[in-house]
Amino acid sequence: DQxxxxxxxxxxxQEGRISILNCDYTNSMFDYFLWYKKYPAEGPTFxxxxxxxxxxxxxxxxxxxxxxxxxxxxxxxxxSQPGDSAVYFCAARSLGRDDKIIFGKGTRLHxxx
Amino acid sequence: SAVISQKPSRDICQRGTxxxxxxxxxxxxxxxxxxxxxxxxxxxxxxxxxxxxxxxYESGFVIDKFPISRPNLTFSTLTVSNMSPEDSSIYLxxxxxxxxxxxxxxxxxxxxxxx
Numbered sequence: 001d002q003x004x005x006x007x008x009x010x011x012x013x014q015e016g017r018i019s020i021l022n023c024d025y026t027n028s029m030f031d032y033f034l035w036y037k038k039y040p041a042e043g044p045t046f047x048x049x050x051x052x053x054x055x056x057x058x059x060x061x062x063x064x065x066x067x068x069x070x071x072x073x074x075x076x077x078x079x080s081q082p083g084d085s086a087v088y089f090c091a092a093r094s095l096g097r098d099d100k101i102i103f104g105k106g107t108r109l110h111x112x113x
Numbered sequence: 114s115a116v117i118s119q120k121p122s123r124d125i126c127q128r129g130t131x132x133x134x135x136x137x138x139x140x141x142x143x144x145x146x147x148x149x150x151x152x153x154x155x156x157x158x159x160x161x162x163x164x165x166x167x168x169x170y171e172s173g174f175v176i177d178k179f180p181i182s183r184p185n186l187t188f189s190t191l192t193v194s195n196m197s198p199e200d201s202s203i204y205l206x207x208x209x210x211x212x213x214x215x216x217x218x219x220x221x222x223x224x225x226x227x228x
Contacts, residue, residue, distance in 0.1 A: 004155075032215040043117070043205050043219030044156070089156065093215040099144075100171075101215060103155040 003027045006090050006104035014112050019077040021107050023090030026071065030092035033066060034101070035075045038087045047088075048075070077109075085111045115140050115208050117220035125226045126196055133192045134223045136206035141186035144209040146217065147179070149202045156205065162189050196227045 005024045013019040025033075031052050036044035050057040050064045050073070057064050063076045077084055090104040116139040126132050136145070147159040159179055160168045168181040183189045193200050203224050207217040 034215055036219075041221065043207070043221050046216045046218070049215055091215075099209075099215070100158055100161075101217065103157075105153070105155040 002104075003094075004090055004092050004102050004104040006107050008107050009105070010108040010110065012110040012112055013080050015082060016079045019075075019080045019084065019109055019111070021075040021077075021088050021090070021109065023073050023075075023104055024071055025073070025092055027092070027094065027102075028071075029094060030102075031095050032093040033064070033073050034091040034093070035062075035064060036089040036091060036103075038089065038106070044089055080111050082111050082113070085109055115142060115218045117206060117208060117218060119206060119220040119223050121223060122221065123224040123226075125228060128197055128227055130196055131192055131194045132196065132225060133190050134204055134206075136189045136191070136220055138187045138208050142208040142210070143186070145183060145189050146207045146209070147181065147189075147191045148205045148207065148219075150205065150222075151202045159191070159204075193225065196225075198227045201225055201227045 003026050034049045035047040037047045038044040048059050048062050048064050050066050055066050066073045087106045087108050089106045091101050094100045118137045120135045145162045148156045150156045158171050159174045160170045162168045162181045162183040164183050164186050178194055180192045203222045205219050205222045207219045209217045
């Protein structure tokens, strides 16, 4: 039972254009949603988060949108740069005994020159 | 933020043997986590290792297979015991600040191949 789903395994975007990565979830009890970025042979790095009480959070070129009624969030990267080529994991925090984070399978983003 | 190192970075092990993975953090942290990422899959939480208490294992993971030590606030080990090819994965440790536990910092991972 996948509680956090990233249905696109990969995405290719032209440099300078907007990259949009999508994520769906099933658990209404998640209180924070997160995006992590991972380069090969490195651990994931925290990118941006959004509280479940908000619908948008912006940090420089990165904006995360949350649509609670649709149980959907997206990460927008504008403009896309070559260094953005990486695997992006959508994740959500489930409040409980140990505040567990549940990850999606990731989307590999290729920025084309 | 925190800087996390893991040893070894990769290993190839024989079926039936055990491997201990070390995780070292450059600052004292309360919350430490161990994850597994199997090929093509998401990161799956194995256990939470908080200093001063026994590790808390997620469904599908047991202490006999994945014993964890957390002797202090900067160090932890995960042992993968009696390995089989199905244990071939990347194993990652991460840490978090309690009031921002969603913002975790990950080590580079240990790539384990069991033959």
